[in-house]
Amino acid sequence: MYGMVNKAVQDLLISKHGMEVWLRIKAKAGVEDEIFISNQAYPDDVTYRLVGAASEVLALPAAQILHEFGRWWVLETARHGYGHLLKAGGRNLGEFLQNLPNFHTRIMMIFPALQPPEFQCTDAAPGQVRLHYRSHRRGLSAFVIGLLHGLAEMFAVTAEISQEQSLDAGADHDVFLITWKETETA
Ligand code: HEM
Numbered sequence: 001m002y003g004m005v006n007k008a009v010q011d012l013l014i015s016k017h018g019m020e021v022w023l024r025i026k027a028k029a030g031v032e033d034e035i036f037i038s039n040q041a042y043p044d045d046v047t048y049r050l051v052g053a054a055s056e057v058l059a060l061p062a063a064q065i066l067h068e069f070g071r072w073w074v075l076e077t078a079r080h081g082y083g084h085l086l087k088a089g090g091r092n093l094g095e096f097l098q099n100l101p102n103f104h105t106r107i108m109m110i111f112p113a114l115q116p117p118e119f120q121c122t123d124a125a126p127g128q129v130r131l132h133y134r135s136h137r138r139g140l141s142a143f144v145i146g147l148l149h150g151l152a153e154m155f156a157v158t159a160e161i162s163q164e165q166s167l168d169a170g171a172d173h174d175v176f177l178i179t180w181k182e183t184e185t186a
Contacts (some may be wrong), residue, residue: 001047002111003036008077009050010036012069021057029053041113044137063142070146074154086154093155093180097121097129117144127182130164133174141166141174148178157181 014022029049036042051069055062078086089103090096104116117140120132133144145161152159159180165171 001042001044002038002114003040003042004038004077004081005047006033006042006050007036007038008073009047009054009069011076012072013054016068017058025050025053025057028057039111048139062139066140066142067146067149070143070148071150071153072146073143074147074150079154093152093157093159093178094124094126094129094182096151096155097131097178098124100131128177128179131176131178133176138167141168144174144176148176152178152180 010022010026013025029046029052031046031050033046051062051065054060054065058065074086085106088106090099098121100119101121103119104114108114108116115136117137118134120134121129122132123130131148133141141163145163148159148161152161157180159178162177163174164177165173165175167174
């Protein structure tokens, strides 16, 4: 994944747990990079090792770290670094989710080696969307749930997100049901 992802993991961990803990996590992960270059592609393994090491050092399930990272990605990384892209995604949660299948297409113009996730929306109704997620990567469903919570927070709505199907449990792909109160203003 692009270095911006690893840099965001680093920013989250330093901000929540401090530099000393981050250096322990990085050492445990066997990552020797002094810095991550945002627009350079790194092997996915680097990101997975950082999350795995954070899980060990902090004694927290990896899913909890991925969930927290998803919220952080939207509310900190994307909002502060790529606000214009987020704004173009939609004026409210429903619109943003409907546009999500095409969202990374714009990002590929900036990061041409991007290997983006694949999203599809079905059963859209006021305050509800069923989101289908496919990727060649494994184990990121908690990240997606964290991203969705981050988006709901960004649009200041209270959303419930439930995972209806899971690739890890043998389904063809992950499916999430997102429901929220239509109180948002455009
Ligand atoms: C401006 C905001 C965003 C930027 C710049 C961005 C960029 C990226 C980048 C660089 C990656 C790593 C993939 C690679 O390097 O090959 C990635 C992965 C991913 N993004 Fe985004 N993204 C943004 C917002 C979102 C949002 C809002 C969602 C969904 C709610 C999302 C869902 C994902 C997922 C699930 C992955 C993991 C890759 C996978 O599943 O295979 N992203 N994104």
